[in-house]
Amino acid sequence: MRLDKYLSTFADLTRSQAKRALKNGEVECDGELIKDPSFKVTADHHISLVGMPLEPVGERYIMLHKPEESVCSHVDDGYMSIFSLMELPRPDKLHVAGRLDADTTGLVLITSDGQWSHALTSPRRHCSKRYRVWLADPITDGAISQLEQGVELHGEDKPTQPAQVEQVSDTEILLTISEGKYHQVKRMLAAVGNKVAALHRESMGDIELDEDLEPGDWRYLTEDEIASVDKR
Known part of the structure; x- marks a missing residue:
């Protein structure tokens, strides 16, 4: 890597600031x-800026408990950005694998690894996602049966893939889906004549939201959690 690019990547400098330094x-x-800006930096080199060593930032994998009224973007678009909850170097290199709406809480996975996030979110991978859903009206056996068979969503050519439904109470269910269509859970419940009152994501694939994480808290994923997502 060119030295000026290395500085802009790991010292959070613009290319012109790097050349000035x-x-x-x-x-x-x-x-x-x-x-020399074109000096080639290798893995064996130790670079310092005004006497402070610069360490390359490797791929990052993060679990965040998303609070309500926050957005999964780098811009505070009327709501707080989830990235403002974390003090990390080069947050612009991070992205969300599977966004949640502003009013939805729960598990958000954040990474710099594009292949890893693609493996989580690609429709071809059918990654399971479990949601705890609170409903405006009591759910019926007929509605559960419809969800488990697949329902027609407005504007879609094909019905949803069969879902798994576990009834917790008359107005609370655990819903597991293997797709990620726009507002899918809300649209699925609307399709069976109900309405989502609150929504919370508990898991993606084999990665479960840590029960010890309060809303707004985060931690790095373990090696086992990272490896549970097959990038091949």
């Missing part, structure tokens, strides 16, 4: 002053 003699490689 090089010109001003603020950058060293293995203790030697380097001013």
Whole structure:
């Protein structure tokens, strides 16, 4: 990697700021002053900026308990951005694998690894997602049967894939789906004559929301959790 690109990537500098730092003699490689922006940085090099070592930021995999009234984007679009909850280097390199609506809470997975997030969200992978759904009206046996068989959504050519439904109470269910259509859970309940009052995602694939995480809290995924998503 070119040294100016390395600085812009790992020191959070623009390319012009990186070149200025090089010109001003603020950058060293293995203790030697380097001013050439095209200098090739390898994995064996140790780069420092004004005496402070720069460590490459590897791929990151994060679990966040998304609070209500927050958005899964880098911009505060009328609501708080979930990225403002985390003080991390280069947040612009991170993205959400499977966004949630502003009023939906629960598990959000954040990463810098595009292949990993694609494996989670690609329709071809049929990654299961479990939601706890609170309903405006009591759910009927007929509605449960419809959800388990697949329902027709407005504007869609094909019915949804069969869902798994576990009834918790008259107005609360656990719904597991293997797709990720726009507003799918809300549209599915509307299709069977009900309405979602509140929605909370508990899992994606084999990754379960940590019960110890309060809304707004986050942690890095374990190696086993990361490996549970097959990128092949």
